[in-house]
Amino acid sequence: MTELTILFSGLILLxxxxxxxxxxxxxxxxxxxxxxxxARVNAWWVMILALAIAFMLGRTAIVLxxxxxxxxxxREFVTLTHTRRADHxxxxxxxxxxxxxxxxxxxxxxxxxxxxxxxxxxxxLMPIVAVAKGETEGFLVRIAExxxxxxxxxxxxSYVPVFLSLEISGFEGENLLLIAFLILVVQLSDVLxxxxxxxxxxxxxxxxxxxxxxxxxxxxxxxxxxxIGAAMFWITPFAPWQAGLMALGISLMGFxxxxxxxxxxxxxxxxxxxxxxxGHGGFLDRLDSLVFAAPLFFHLTRFFWVSNP
Amino acid sequence: xxxxxxxxTAGMIVLFARAITAVRGIxxxxxxxxxxxxxxxNHTSNADFILLWAAxxxxxxxxxxxxxxxxxxxxxxxxxxxxxxxxxxxxxxxxPDTRTEDPVSQMAEALDGGASLILFPEGxxxxxxxxxxxxxxxxxxxxxxxxxxxxxxxxxANLNRVLPKGxxxxxxxxxxxxxxxxxxxxxxxxxxxxxxxxxxxxxRPED
Numbered sequence: 001m002t003e004l005t006i007l008f009s010g011l012i013l014l015x016x017x018x019x020x021x022x023x024x025x026x027x028x029x030x031x032x033x034x035x036x037x038x039a040r041v042n043a044w045w046v047m048i049l050a051l052a053i054a055f056m057l058g059r060t061a062i063v064l065x066x067x068x069x070x071x072x073x074x075r076e077f078v079t080l081t082h083t084r085r086a087d088h089x090x091x092x093x094x095x096x097x098x099x100x101x102x103x104x105x106x107x108x109x110x111x112x113x114x115x116x117x118x119x120x121x122x123x124x125l126m127p128i129v130a131v132a133k134g135e136t137e138g139f140l141v142r143i144a145e146x147x148x149x150x151x152x153x154x155x156x157x158s159y160v161p162v163f164l165s166l167e168i169s170g171f172e173g174e175n176l177l178l179i180a181f182l183i184l185v186v187q188l189s190d191v192l193x194x195x196x197x198x199x200x201x202x203x204x205x206x207x208x209x210x211x212x213x214x215x216x217x218x219x220x221x222x223x224x225x226x227x228i229g230a231a232m233f234w235i236t237p238f239a240p241w242q243a244g245l246m247a248l249g250i251s252l253m254g255f256x257x258x259x260x261x262x263x264x265x266x267x268x269x270x271x272x273x274x275x276x277x278x279g280h281g282g283f284l285d286r287l288d289s290l291v292f293a294a295p296l297f298f299h300l301t302r303f304f305w306v307s308n309p
Numbered sequence: 310x311x312x313x314x315x316x317x318t319a320g321m322i323v324l325f326a327r328a329i330t331a332v333r334g335i336x337x338x339x340x341x342x343x344x345x346x347x348x349x350x351n352h353t354s355n356a357d358f359i360l361l362w363a364a365x366x367x368x369x370x371x372x373x374x375x376x377x378x379x380x381x382x383x384x385x386x387x388x389x390x391x392x393x394x395x396x397x398x399x400x401x402x403x404x405p406d407t408r409t410e411d412p413v414s415q416m417a418e419a420l421d422g423g424a425s426l427i428l429f430p431e432g433x434x435x436x437x438x439x440x441x442x443x444x445x446x447x448x449x450x451x452x453x454x455x456x457x458x459x460x461x462x463x464x465x466a467n468l469n470r471v472l473p474k475g476x477x478x479x480x481x482x483x484x485x486x487x488x489x490x491x492x493x494x495x496x497x498x499x500x501x502x503x504x505x506x507x508x509x510x511x512x513r514p515e516d
Contacts, residue, residue: 075331075481083482085473092478274483276331 003235007180008052015044039279055176063161067103072283073153076273081145086135090126090146098122099154106158109165118155123147152291159294168305171237181236182297185229186290189251193221209262225251237305250293257292315394323363330471330484334364338490339461341366345425349448350463351441351509352429354472357465361427364486375427376416378403413450420455436474441510444502452494459491464512487512
């Protein structure tokens, strides 16, 4: 796992550099922007360390880490929905039955089941639980909200640990690197878009959804992360051009995922999904792009690189 | 031994409340302080004071005691353990005909003993569609008896969604506890209670 060691060392050096820059800025030009930068970087330390520890401990720890992230994301999502008393049982089932089962089946490597469990079984059974209560007011909205919450925060997010089960010839035992590539590209794409926004941003790309996002940030972020992705080919089973295309796809899905999740926040008139992660907002504020990118990256990899899928 | 067991149970209850609700205290126009205070809040759930407790910094939690109904908390040995040893509630008799002690002097005594209090002036759990029921007069009489004690309004949000009436499984929903600037005592009873109600309502997050 030398590649992983290099990768994490690089990230830690990068964070050290940003942390020191933050401290220097705080001395010279203190202000809310610098405070936010420091809070964000501190949260990044926690996230990187949590990932590093999970990577060291192996499969079980990674599955548990993402189950924990799903739990927090689902809670943030459900908090913003219009639940009624009649929905109590189905929401309890989402948290205490469906979420643990989904991650248990991933841990068990039962692909035939976890890949359809929420889209088929939960999709059909949850409305049955809801209808048993006989409360019809807002019925479609209520069952749709619960299903959407499960799809986004549990199903899509649970694709990340599934990479551990892929069997790519010539890449045996290295699947952690695919997770590292995915997370790195998604998060760098967010950060780079933000930096390009700050440096060159002029033309707003979606003023009603995300007032800070600009065309310049989008183009600059997506292009630079495509180049970085291609340069990271050595940690993947891909050739440089393939790694670049993958990074492009991940980055685009991440961008649009961010917009979709913003639209929900705007509709509910909140700025962030929560405030558990200082400087970032909630778990979903950090995971929105990953949620949209992970399933696509997984299925592209599986389709093109797994010999007998 | 009983005390230790009570303290450990209290710690576990707070931890559990945190795990389910991710509760955080929002201090708006008031800061956490070791001063003796009366926290008065809206009341929609039996777990309200646990949430308020969990939102306080740990060092102030120990001396903050809820005011609760004796008839409810002494009904079984388990409840009595929770009420007396875990949360160290000031147990008052709600029925004026049977009670031997005056609730207001019981509360004042607890304050004199160095405790802060948690009070739900609506008098009972609000299960109606009304946002806040009219306050009972206990808060006024307590303020009159101890005018130097700070009266801090509190709004507890979302807890009724975690555990609606008649349910036994709590669902994870993010809750918040918002503290506001203290309300001053004034001799006019109606005006004081109105001001206290308004102070609590003003902390409600818009939804």
